[in-house]
Amino acid sequence: MTTLRHYPLGTPYPNSPHAVASSLPTLRDVCGYEEKEPRVLDAMTSGYPRFVQNALVTRLIEFLLDRESLSGRASVLIPGKRAALELLRCVGPGPVLHEVEPGLVLLHYDPLDQALGARLRKYLQHIGCGISSREAEAWLLRFGLIDSAHREDRIPGNGRQAVEQAIADLSTVPVEDVLVCASGMNAFYAGFRAVQEVQAMRGRRRWLQLGWLYLDSGCILEEFLRDGEILEHHYDLTDTDALVRAIRAAGTELAAVVVECPSNPLVRVCDLRRVAEVVREEGGVMLVDPTIASIYNLDVMPYADLVVTSLTKYAAHQGDVMSGAVVLNRESVFYGDLVLRVSAYHAPAYDGDLRRLAFEMQSAPDVVRRMNANAARLCRYLKSHPAVRHIFCAGCSDHIEIVSRSEDPVGAVISMELHGSMRKFYDAVSVMKGPSFGTQFTILSPFMYLAHYDLVTKPEGVDFLASAGIDPDLIRISVGAEDYDEIEAVFDKALNLSLG
Known part of the structure; x- marks a missing residue:
C-alpha cells in the first residue's frame, strides 16, 4: 500500500x-x-515517544507497580539509576525512587498530585531519558508477559559500536569522540550540561540563542540556567553583522552560542564560519545542531566545539527508532574539559534500538x-x-x-x-x-x-x-x-x- x-x-x-x-x-x-x-488521546496508543507513552511501556509499568505492591500509584520508568537520579534532581522532592530490577527504576508518586505528575513528565520530555519501547518489549518477554518480540531486521553484534563508527566516519572524527544517546533531546541536554559546567568554572554566564530553536532545546536553555546565568535570543539569522555585535557585546562573559543549522522550522542557515570565528575569539563554546538537514547532508564540525543531533531523523529513516548523538571536536580548546563531562549526563541508548538503527543506517x-x-x-x-x-x-x-x-x-x-x-x-x-x-x-x-x-x-x-x-x-x-x-x-x- x-x-x-x-x-x-x-x-x-x-x-x-x-x-x-x-x-x-x-x-x-x-x-x-x-x-x-x-x-484524541484515547486514539493515540502510540506516537512520538517523548510525548506519547508507548503501549509496551504502559503495560510494563502496570505490571511492575502491581508486582511491587504499588498499584494505584502513578509512575515513569527509567532505564538506569544515574538517569533516574538526574531526573529526580531536576524535578525536586515528591517522586519516590524504586529500583525494581538492576538498571530499571520506577519513579512513582501520588496520582492525585497532578502538579507533580506534570512536572515529572515535563522534565522527562526535556531530558529524554525514558525507557524505549524495544527495551520495554524485552522486559515483557523476560517476564513472560508476551510470547514474542516484533520481528524486524537488526544487525548482529554490538549496536552501539556500529552506530558510533558510522557517525564517526560521517563526521570524520575518531570513534572515541562520538557518544550515542537515548534520544536527540538527551544529546542536547548532555551537551548543554557539559558546556555549562566548563564555562561556569571560568565565570562565564551569558548564553546566546541564534534563531528559533526546537521547543525542548529552548526549554532547556530557559529552565536549566543557574543563578546569575543569562540567556539572550537573536532570532534573525540573516543579519550576520547583528549576530556578531551581540557576540562581541557578551565579551568575557560569553558562555556559549547555541544554533540549529538549519533552523527549525524556518530552515535557515546562518553564516556559521563567521559566527564561529567570533565566538572562538571571545572564548565561547559553539554548540551546533544540524538535525533539520542531518549529518548526511551537512558538515558543521569545523565550526562547532560539539555537535548534538537526533538520529531519529534521516538515520532511522524508517521511522521506528529514537536515538541521538553528541560529537566532540578534538580540535576545540574545550575538548579535554567537555569529554570528561558529556558522559556524566548522557542516557545510553538501548542496544536493541541501536542494532535496529545500525541496520537502517546501511x-x-x-x-x-x-x-x-x-x-x-x-x-x-x-x-x-x-x-x-x-x-x-x-x-x-x-x-x-x-x-x-x-x-x-x-x-x-x-x-x-x-x-x-x-x-x-x-x-x-x-x-x-x-x-x-x-x-x-x-x-x-x-x-x-x-x-x-x-x-x-x-x-x-x-x-x-x-x-x-x-x-x-x-x-x-x-x-x-x-x-x-x-x-x-x-x-x-x-x-x-x-x-x-
Whole structure:
C-alpha cells in the first residue's frame, strides 16, 4: 500500500509497535491533542515517544507497580539509576525512587498530585531519558508477559559500536569522540550540561540563542540556567553583522552560542564560519545542531566545539527508532574539559534500538539522496503554485555552501506559508501528519500548533511569532523517498482545494 494516503486518527506508521509517527489527520485533531480531548488521546496508543507513552511501556509499568505492591500509584520508568537520579534532581522532592530490577527504576508518586505528575513528565520530555519501547518489549518477554518480540531486521553484534563508527566516519572524527544517546533531546541536554559546567568554572554566564530553536532545546536553555546565568535570543539569522555585535557585546562573559543549522522550522542557515570565528575569539563554546538537514547532508564540525543531533531523523529513516548523538571536536580548546563531562549526563541508548538503527543506517545514504532529490523538485513546484506565499528550505538559504557536503540542495525539510486556507490544505493532503521528519515516507505538520500551541491561540503569542518572522499557520513538510510524481500530485490536489 502506498504511503501517500489518508491515515485515520492515531494510526501509527510504519506498522510496528515501535513507530515514532502517529496520525493527526485534521487540524481539529491537532487542536484536540493539544487540548487533551479524550477523543484524541484515547486514539493515540502510540506516537512520538517523548510525548506519547508507548503501549509496551504502559503495560510494563502496570505490571511492575502491581508486582511491587504499588498499584494505584502513578509512575515513569527509567532505564538506569544515574538517569533516574538526574531526573529526580531536576524535578525536586515528591517522586519516590524504586529500583525494581538492576538498571530499571520506577519513579512513582501520588496520582492525585497532578502538579507533580506534570512536572515529572515535563522534565522527562526535556531530558529524554525514558525507557524505549524495544527495551520495554524485552522486559515483557523476560517476564513472560508476551510470547514474542516484533520481528524486524537488526544487525548482529554490538549496536552501539556500529552506530558510533558510522557517525564517526560521517563526521570524520575518531570513534572515541562520538557518544550515542537515548534520544536527540538527551544529546542536547548532555551537551548543554557539559558546556555549562566548563564555562561556569571560568565565570562565564551569558548564553546566546541564534534563531528559533526546537521547543525542548529552548526549554532547556530557559529552565536549566543557574543563578546569575543569562540567556539572550537573536532570532534573525540573516543579519550576520547583528549576530556578531551581540557576540562581541557578551565579551568575557560569553558562555556559549547555541544554533540549529538549519533552523527549525524556518530552515535557515546562518553564516556559521563567521559566527564561529567570533565566538572562538571571545572564548565561547559553539554548540551546533544540524538535525533539520542531518549529518548526511551537512558538515558543521569545523565550526562547532560539539555537535548534538537526533538520529531519529534521516538515520532511522524508517521511522521506528529514537536515538541521538553528541560529537566532540578534538580540535576545540574545550575538548579535554567537555569529554570528561558529556558522559556524566548522557542516557545510553538501548542496544536493541541501536542494532535496529545500525541496520537502517546501511541504506540511509541512498534513501537520503532520494529524499533530497524529491525535496528539491517539490520546492521548485511549490514556488510556482498560486496557493503558496513563501517557501523556506536549506537549499534556498544563504550560507548553505559553507556547510553543505554537495552542490545540490540539501535536506528533506521544506516549510511553507500559504495564501489559501491552511486548515483546508492540512485536512485534505493525503500523507502522514504528525510531529516528526526525516523519514522515507512523506510527513508534514502544522509545526507551531504542535510545538507552540500556547502562542498560536493567543493574540500576544501571534504577535510574538510575527516579531520572530514566523507565520503561526506555517506548514513543515518532510519529503519522503516515494515516486516524485505521486508526491506532487498529492500536494497539487490539496493546494488547489486550499484556494477554494
